[in-house]
Amino acid sequence: MPVRLLDIPRLHAPLQAELDSAVQRVLHSGQFILGENVAALEREMAQYCGVAHAVGVASGTDALLLALAAAGGPPGGEVITPSFTFVATAQAITQWGARPVFVDIDERTYNLDPQRIAEALTPQTRAILPVDLFGLCADMDAINALAAEHHLVVIEDAAQAIGASYRGRRACSLGRAGCLSFYPTKNLGGAGDGGMVLTDDAELAERVRMLRVHGRQTGYFYHLHGYNSRLDEIQAAILRVKLPYLEEWNARRRHHAALYDELLADLEEVITPFVPEGYQHVYHLYTIRTPHRDALRAWLQEREIDSAIYYPLPLHLQEIY
Secondary structure, three states: OOEOOOOHHHHHHHHHHHHHHHHHHHHHHOOOEOOHHHHHHHHHHHHHHOOOEEEEEOOHHHHHHHHHHHHOOOOOOEEEEEOOOOHHHHHHHHHHOOEEEEEOEOOOOOOEOHHHHHHHOOOOEEEEOOEOHHHOOOOHHHHHHHHHHHOOEEEEEOOOOOOOEEOOEEOOOOOOEEEEEOOOOOOOOOOOOOEEEEEOOHHHHHHHHHHOEOOEEEOOEEOOOOOEOOOEHHHHHHHHHHHHHHHHHHHHHHHHHHHHHHHHOOOOOOEOOOOOOOEEOOOOOOOOEOOOHHHHHHHHHHOOEOOOOOOOOOHHHOOOO
């Protein structure tokens, strides 16, 4: 039997009746944008992540963009971020009007190296945008300490890390704001695009709420230059069905990761994921390193076992940068 990297129909099969019912309720309601399901999901996600406010938006990329726009002041300057991440992280910075400054990662965790952040700071640095890559939180205490010393904003890209924790705190609660993606392949995924900004900062949350509806606060009166970035009701309804299962799903991911760790432990040329003490990984991806990568992938493919390379070319080597 083929082993797929991700099998969404198999994941949804036990929930099909609940999902169908949730979608039908939205269709019969006639309320498709920013309705009761979005509001309820925002409350549930804020409680789950341990923050005061959550604001649904159209995608994870938009979550990063709107968080920067709400927290970072006027566009311009530099934002420190890893080169080893999905391109949306850097594109949100450029769309906001700043310049991404790419900093290398800790080769054990694949996340931003705080020491290298310190070396990259300049008078133009406005913010730090760390990524919780593959489901493991970045070293946020060290990053926040640097940010506080230099009066910088920290926006946490937790798109791959919903449910992860760092020293007893959930991903999305570790910076001025945390950003999620509900892309279908995520640990908590919808049936299309979606995202969310989470924060304890009431003023920032209110600015994101305005920014997502063209800068409007009430009626047809506009206070900010905003965007069209709203989470729709069908996505919110689907996510509300799936959220109660997230802890179980993440626990299964950790169980399978522990099994892989055990089975691969004696292979000197395979480096398995490193999890520092006090961190809880959610294994959005189980990522290994080996000098025999291509040969291993060919061997797996012959046996109908999926694998992928994340990411084949770091951002600082991409044509657009």
